[in-house]
Amino acid sequence: xxxxxxETGQSQIGSIRIADEVVAIIAGxxxxxxxxxxxxxxxxxxxxxxxLGRKNLSKGVKVQVxxxxxxxxxxxxxxxxxxxxxxxxxxxKNVKRAIENMTGLTVVEVNVHVQGVIFSNMETNQEEExxxx
Numbered sequence: 001x002x003x004x005x006x007e008t009g010q011s012q013i014g015s016i017r018i019a020d021e022v023v024a025i026i027a028g029x030x031x032x033x034x035x036x037x038x039x040x041x042x043x044x045x046x047x048x049x050x051x052l053g054r055k056n057l058s059k060g061v062k063v064q065v066x067x068x069x070x071x072x073x074x075x076x077x078x079x080x081x082x083x084x085x086x087x088x089x090x091x092x093k094n095v096k097r098a099i100e101n102m103t104g105l106t107v108v109e110v111n112v113h114v115q116g117v118i119f120s121n122m123e124t125n126q127e128e129e130x131x132x133x
Contacts, residue, residue: 018103020065024058027072027110030098031061034090036082041075041115070105077116088112 028040040060062073072095078084092110099107 018065018105020063021058023063023065023070023072023099023103023105024061026098026102027061027063027074027095028058030095031074031076031091034087034094036079036087037091038077038079038118041077065105068106069108070099070103071109071111072099072107073111073113075113075115077118078114080117080119084114088114 031037032039042059060075062075064071074091074095076091078087091112095110096107099105
């Protein structure tokens with residue numbers, strides 16, 4: 001018999017509880033692994049999506065975690081020129097897989113909220129050069 005069973009949250013020596021913050025960090029990392037995701041968004045600041053650094057990934061994620069299930073809301077910024085529906089679907093799959101594999105929780109939904117679009121550095125530099133000339 002295994003030492004613990006994550007589905008029931010019980011082990012032979014006590015219960016197991018995974019903090020919401022841990023699930024949020026896993027979700028944020030899994031989301032940013034998907035090509036085309038520029039980063040997580042902490043919301044709109046002055047009408048512009050605020051990009052979060054790697055230390056704040058969980059702030060672009062809202063989770064509801066029960067004993068056996070989890071629901072995830074992700075707030076992302078996408079790279080310009082990418083197919084938003086395709087990237088969003090990949091994010092959903094990757095986040096679901098990562099959380100289920102690492103925690104044993106069943107992910108019942110992953111909602112992707114696209115908060116903004118960002119240009120790559122090369123395109124931004126070309127735009128700046130055109131304005132200077």
